[in-house]
Each structure stands twice: as C-alpha cells, then as structure tokens.
Amino acid sequence: MVVLLRSKEENAIRTEIKLVQSASGGDVEAFADLVDLYTNAVCAVAYGVLRDYHLAQDIAQEAFVKAFRALPDLKQPDKFGSWLYAIATRLSIDLKRKQNRDLRLRDKLIADRSDASIEERVLQSELRLDVWEALAKLDDRNRTILLSYYISEMSMPEIAQELHVSVSSVESRLRRNRKLLKENYLAAWAAHFGNREAVEKLVGKVVERIIKQAGQYYIPVSDRTRATDWFVGRFGLALDHNGYLLLPSGHVLFLIQVNQPVLASLTSSDLPVLIFQAEDSAALYEALKEQGIRVEKGEQTGNAGESFCFYDLDGNRFGVVSEKNNVK
Template identity: 35%
Template sequence: MQEHSPLSHQRIEDAKAGDFDAYRMIVNEYSNALLSVAYSVLGDFHEAQDAVQEAFLKCYRNLHTLNDPTKLGSWLYAIAHRTSLDFAKRSKRTLPLHETAPSTDNITPWLEQYVIHDSVWGALQKLEEKSKSVVVLHYLSEWSMKEIGQFLNMSVSAVESRIRRAREVLKQHLARDFEHYFLTHRLGRDFEQQVSEHVLKRAGHFYIPVTDKGQATAWFTLHFHLGTSRHGNPVLESGQELYLLECQRHAPGRMPVLTFEAASVGELEQRLHQQGIGMEPIREDALFGKLLVFYDPDGNKYHAIEPN
C-alpha cells in the first residue's frame, strides 16, 4: 500500500540532504498525525505535543536512514509511538492535564475543562489503541479516510468501521460536543515553528527568525558579503550555516540573535550608517569592550564587539 504523503519524493530527498525548508514541510504535514498517535498513548494533549516535538527531533537526526520515501508515514508513526511510550514510562503526573490547578478565582473554567478532558479520555478507553488513533486523527487532521488508512497501514473499510464504532462509543458516553474538543487541539503553523526552533537549537545551529527568507538572505549578502549554502542560507566566515527561519508571526526579542567580533566597530558603524541600517550609538561595555548594536529589517538585534 502506497502511503499518504503530498510531499514529492524529491522534497523528502531534499530534507534527507539537509534542506531545512523541506524538513519543515514534513513537520507541517504530519504534526496532527503524530499528535493523534501520542495522545492515544498519553491521554493528555499537552504532554502529547512534547512527545511529538521530541519525535520530530529524532526524525531530523535520523532522516538520512529512511531508504524508501514512500514509507515516510509508517516510519514517523513508529518513531512517535516509541517516543510516546517512553514519555508514558517516565511520566509521574497524577492529573491528566498539563497545567497545575489555578487560583480559586479561575477554578470554574479549569474544572469544566478538566471534566471534559477526563470524560473524553475515559470514553476513549473503551477503544483499542489503533481505534483511538484513527478517530483522533479523523478529527485533528483534514485527511481523507484513504489517507488515514495509508498512514496507519489499514484499509479504507477498516478505517470507516473503526471511526463509526468510535463515534458510537463516544456518543454513548459523552453528552458534550466531543468533536469540538478535538478541533480545539488541532496543531497549526505555530507548532511547526516551535518544532523548527527546538530542532535547530538542539542540533546546535545558528538560526534567525525572519518574515521573508529571500529578502533576509539578500540583506545579509548585500551588507555583509556572505556567501550562501546550497540550501540558500547565508554562510558565516567560520563556515557555519546561518539558518533563516521564515515565520508567519515574528516578535523580535530583547536579546541579540547573533553576537560577533569586529576588528573595528567604528568602521562597521560608518559602513552600516551609509547603508541606512538602524543602530544604536557605540558604547563601552565593561565585559566586551566597544559594543555596537544594530538591527535587521525584521527588528532582530545584533551585537558587534571590539574587545579591549
């Protein structure tokens, strides 16, 4: 059975070869599928998200071992399932919700959410694990019955039968709108960005969040004369690739995204000023020496230092 994957084999091969943008497509496409697997094991959406994030990190580190791109779905399923079982073994939580109980002022909505969660999970316990994954994936994703079957290695008729049975069980044990409950936990692009940042950090890569990768690459090339990698990212003088992480929403932080030494921050200031780049006046720093702070078009902060 050929598995679900709207990604071309070439895209998957690109991801295997280190193209991080192609890898992000995998994360975006399979996030809810892996969430359904993790939730079916753990029974908590917050912890399931942590397990999915860890599973995608394992995917990034081991994607080069995937010999057959058509088996990407089952390969990811196996990783997510094993990771979720590991999380379940070391979990010591006594409450099925990730959050701790709030103050008494906000206890009513928290209790309502707790009751809904407990009721849904209790009803799902009437089903075997694969049926849990089927029905949760049905509500979390926009996949067709055929696509769900391909991911879980089941026939379409088996998927339809399990979903029909699961609906009957859920309706029998739940008075609330359980479909809405699942939809509120559907993952989107924000989660993909979160996973991407987590993976890059854990892999030890330099990365900068930007709103337009093409424009950001051109900015680095124009103003700092950096070369680019075969994946289109700027390459620092040290030879390290600077990953430009394109984000739908980006709020620049207060900390610098990159700190580097400059032979003369005075000369750098003059050059950046001539190029119209926003900056702060050079100041003396007791720890670093001369410090120049400047900003890219996305508002990210950079520190250039000239040691004493």
C-alpha cells in the same frame, strides 16, 4: 472527481518523498517543511497514548529531533509517516511508564485552574473520564483520525494526506465513530484544551534544537527568500549547496520561516540573536547606517566605534563589537 482526488494525493506523496530525501541529505529547511506537515498528526498520536496535550507536544518535539538524526537510515522515504508515528508512539509509551497511571494520568488531562469552581472541576473530571474511556475502545488508526480532527483541528483532506488514505475513508471512519465518542463531549474538550499557538511554535523549537546541536545558527524570518536576498545584498554573504547563508566564520546561518505570532514572540527579547566581531566597527556602523539599516549605539560605551547593534527586516537584533575590545 475521484480521479482528481487520487491525482492530488499522488502529487502530495511525491512532494513528501522529495522532502524526505532532501532532509536525509541535511536540508534543514526541507525537514522544517516535514515538521510543519506532520506536527498535528504526531501530536495526536502522542496524545492518544498520554491523554495529555502538553506532554504530547513535548513528545512530538522529541520525536522530530530523533527522526532527523535517524533519517539517513530510513530506506523507504515513502514510509516516513508510519516510521515517524512509530517513533512518537515508542517515546509516548516510555514516558507513560514513568508516570503514575490511571487517576494521576487522568488528572493531568486538564490542569486545574486556581479560579475554577468545585462544580466546574467535577464537570471537567466527568468529561475527561467519559472521553478517555471512549477513546480506549478505538484502534490506533481510528483514534489518530479522531484526535487529529477534533483536538489538532485538521481537515479531512489533511488527515487523509498524513495517513496516506482517501478522504472518503477518513470521512467514513469519523462518521462511524462519532456516536461512540459523543461528539458534543469531544468538541467541548477540544475547545477547552486546544492551544493552537503552542502547536505553531513547535516547528521553530524543533529546528532550533537541530541547528544548535549541529553547532550552527538559526534566526526566524517571515519570508525566507526575502530575508536571504537581504543578507546577500547587504553583507555579500555566499550560499552553500543547499542555499543556506555562509558566515565568514564558516558557520551556516539558517533562516527558518515562521508565522507572525511566533516571530513576534521570538524577536521581543532585548538580547541579540548573534554577536559579531568587526575589525573596524565604526566603519561598519556608518556603512550600515548609509544603507538605511536600523542601527543603535552600544549601551555600555555609548560609542558607535566600540559596539553597536543592528536589525534585519524582521526585527532580529544583532550585536557588533570591536575586535580590539577583546585584546588583553
């Protein structure tokens, strides 16, 4: 059993090293996998400094963006986790220095709700002070493990993989510190404060920022392989050396896989994610319609030959305008 666990840990480390190496070469999808892998742990590291879940998410996003820019300078891919944690810690400390300390920081831990009673606010205040003081007594490793387990809701194997330690080590640390942290308090805090949907959106936000800064385009999809095949088959787009879609303009179209709740929130806008110019928009309209692709006439002209929009498999909306509309 011990040998099997060790083998799984070694395989996970090798897979992570490959992702780091690919991301260093500009593979955004590989970096998205790293973001997905480390989001909970990085949020926990930032939370350990800031004691504020929402600020921790902001710091995590900044840490990932900064890490992507500096990734080519990382000489030891197997040290990616500790290197990333150091970035998150420095950013958290810098932010903390800008905030008013002690009472103001603690007041931000749990935002007061307008409908909260005085008694509830007092209980929340006692809760956050108790846990804050208990967390302050732990070293960085123990605090990260406990926050990952309770606040980020990671399993013990997941924590062990993130920190490159054994599952038994994580289990023993949790068991050793539970009395100090008063488990019932921390569990109640996690239930009150854990915003899982926001964490799930962080991967998409990080990737979107990276891609926009590179002057490229990004759309969310539910299945990357299926979406890639759809764009290649319907529009004849080519792929670059990393397997990304190449647009006729020379730009890269990144397809980032997200879960259904995130996809639904991102595709709910009436605005198109991209707008294309076509020499013969009327012919393109008819061609897409014949292929069974959902198309809608442009609202401004009501003329399919002037402008229209179409939708991909995941409901992303794309606009098409005639080039002659832009000729003055």
